[in-house]
Amino acid sequence: MDYVQHLKQDERLAGLIRQHGSFSIKQRKQVYFHLCSSIMSQQLSTKVAAVFHQRFLNLYDGKIPSAEAIVNTPFETLRSIGLSNAKAQYIQNVAQFEIQFGMQAAVLKKMGDEEVIQYLTQIKGVGRWTVEMLLMFTLGRENVFPVDDLGIQQAMINLYQIKYKDKKSLLNKMQKIAASWAPYRTYACMHLWHYKDN
Numbered sequence: 001m002d003y004v005q006h007l008k009q010d011e012r013l014a015g016l017i018r019q020h021g022s023f024s025i026k027q028r029k030q031v032y033f034h035l036c037s038s039i040m041s042q043q044l045s046t047k048v049a050a051v052f053h054q055r056f057l058n059l060y061d062g063k064i065p066s067a068e069a070i071v072n073t074p075f076e077t078l079r080s081i082g083l084s085n086a087k088a089q090y091i092q093n094v095a096q097f098e099i100q101f102g103m104q105a106a107v108l109k110k111m112g113d114e115e116v117i118q119y120l121t122q123i124k125g126v127g128r129w130t131v132e133m134l135l136m137f138t139l140g141r142e143n144v145f146p147v148d149d150l151g152i153q154q155a156m157i158n159l160y161q162i163k164y165k166d167k168k169s170l171l172n173k174m175q176k177i178a179a180s181w182a183p184y185r186t187y188a189c190m191h192l193w194h195y196k197d198n
Contacts, residue, residue, distance in 0.1 A: 090125025
């Protein structure tokens, strides 16, 4: 795998790669569904997010619902699986956008990362971070660096002993360190999350 050799040039990442082995990412279809999942899992632990994901699928007999099915699901039904008002609304916004404008993987594939971010953050309730997760784990983009992700920030402060005065100087230092990871910043982030969780 190309990325391993490249990232091993960073001594601290090299240590993590020796511990974790290598990671892979894959492309998935039904982008709107993964975007809904991403919204559901915001600010939740991986375990709790998995529970919500399953409850959501159970509303549709365990199958991935069409965007039409999500839009036609009564709001109270979405709320009944434990979603907040806002999250239930945002999920329906995503499904509505899929019906009106589309977000087929084949179409998004032709767009650059920033174009995808601009396109999908038009949806109320979808922010930059959510689209960055989608770029990484649904569209399989290898060079995404979600600088605002709290886990990445904590991992990098720890691993690189970053000293900073304010948020802006922290983000600048993170961007500088991450520049050398391109074009494989997604994989570097996967190692950082793994390091933080263990």
